[in-house]
Amino acid sequence: MRAVVVSEYGVLPEVREVPEPPVEAGSVVLKVEATGLCRSDWHGWMGHDSDIVLPHVPGHELAGTIAAVGAGVSGWAVGDRVTTPFICACGTCEQCLEGNQQVCPNQLQPGFNYWGSFAEYVAVPYAEVNLVRLPDDMDFATAAGLGCRFATSFRAVHQVAQVTAGEHVAVFGCGGVGLSAVMIAAALGAEVTAIDTNPDALALARTYGATHTLQPPAEPAAPAAGPTTVVAQLRELGRPHVTIDALGSSDIVQQALQSLRPRGRHVQIGLLPAGVNLDVARLIGQELSWLGSHGMPAHAYPEMLNLVATGNLNPRQLITRTITLEETPSALAALTTGTPAGVTVITP
Template sequence: MKAVVFQGAEEPLEVQEVDRPDCQEHGVVVETEACGICRSDWHAWQGDWDWIGLMPTEGLVFGHEPVGRVVEVGSGVERFSEGDLVTNPFNLSDGTCPYCRAGRANICEKSVPMGFVPFQQGAFAEEYPVRNAEQNLVTVPESVDPAEVAGLGCRFATAFHGIVHRVDVTAGDWVAVHGCGGVGLSAVHVASALGANVIAVDVIPDKLELARELGAVETVDPESVQDVSQAVKGFTEMSRGVDVSVDALGIAETVRNSVDSLAPGGQHLQIGMTTSEEGGEVSIPVDTMVTEEREFYGSYGMPPHEYDEIFKMMDGGKIDPGKIVTETCSLEDVPDVMDRLGEYDTMGIPVCTEF
């Protein structure tokens, strides 16, 4: 079968013929119908994240935002059958650790990141395997276009989990989102659906316009203001600051701007991962966070049981992840799209739909 294969850090990705994945006893094999092309794939391709133990090896197949139909079922799987339309989180869990049992499978002690390690192939391929299917597979409603939910494995899921379950966003709150890539736009859309007044921050006008279409009520272009955090605060009552601020880039400057945008008692949500320039560490104003009781939260993927919440909100017309999908392509085009991610030359979530 065809797949996009990693040749080494920063080396050109190649579409090659590879072996079809084996089906484990408690796993399934899925025929890919759509897979989001995520900035996390780009980070791994560039050799980032060795500081958290992710070091892709030659021959790896990326792709961790998949939707597809089950074509083979392991003997230990009862809940899924051939032909089922499914998706799964990128961080595959085993279902047995204390965090899994507490409903926090996204931080499973034995989590396996799909498409980032050689023993769990990703979905930039005609077929892909899913381990521990009873734990990780999620049934997708047949009424849903696979391309519309291809971001649910990572970007939309991480934003949804963070906005809905990690911080406290209620109707009327002020929420700032720093960075309007795929995950940032997802955060804008979800926070707006909850009734928040969203301020979108980005240097690219087209991304700010898309943020408005997804619910942002105000926008800030950092290149047009002297102080981003003060510009954000200026939209809020008495310029106190926002209730929740989200960094969706992982750049030192945007993390700091996000924390500085908060009102006393506000919550910072980190959903952007750092690049090699930050190396996983960013300076923040600790004393101010203490004296104003600001809080710092992280969001990493989403546990499988929360997918039903997304589908219910989609069915009720409150959210539409498909609005963030701005580009579709074939498997052969994936290397080019990945290259453009490095130039920030993509909008929203690009999705591969032809395999």
């Protein structure tokens, strides 16, 4: 099969022929019909993920048709249209049995600790626990985004932050995760402020339901300069009940915590490979909540899919670019200098 292969961290990958994944017991192999290009893939390519062993095939947001079914897998057949969370949970550990597959200690992640979906075929382990059947009228490009960015944002906004109508939600970073969070929070009836340095991303955020948009300077204010422009503007708009870091930045974390009203909730979705220094005194004194959110398990998809089916959510709108497998290496490398507005989908 053709696949995007990373041979060295930070060095442009190449598309070449590699063996197809074997169909092992308990797993299925999918023909990849669409797969998303995500900043998490960039982190992996840069060497920020310790699970990756080179050479490697990235890709973790995917949708496709089942091409082969392994021994012991029931309820699924060749030709079924499916997607899967980027966290493939084992289904048998304590966390899985409690319904918390998104934090399964035995999880496997395509594109990280095994070869992913920037390819014509990809394996899905623990298939019975992780496959999600697609509605007949949902196209593969839309479904691919549900495996990571949209589903991650849905759980973060709806299930972790528990956003309710009338609350003020500030979303920092309007890439695919952030724009999904804007759309979902707005659909829940929240007043949403979208924050990004990219005016094109902010224009999309307004389309998806943002009430306010803020464009901070590219360089944050020095700590001694007092509250940043964004913090001051958020305070003028009314301190948020919820802040979401959908990018992964120590500067954003500080701005979010300074902006929150007392007893506010901060949700961290974006990865922080360099770590972060928290103002613990502020967390305690203002009784702020710091919440991590990591994907969404397959069993939680029906509520989201129902909202998509009824038109309350429209993840298809987030897709702004479709590229080929051959265009993927350069698109991955381009994330070093910025994230294009909207969601990019690859069709192998």
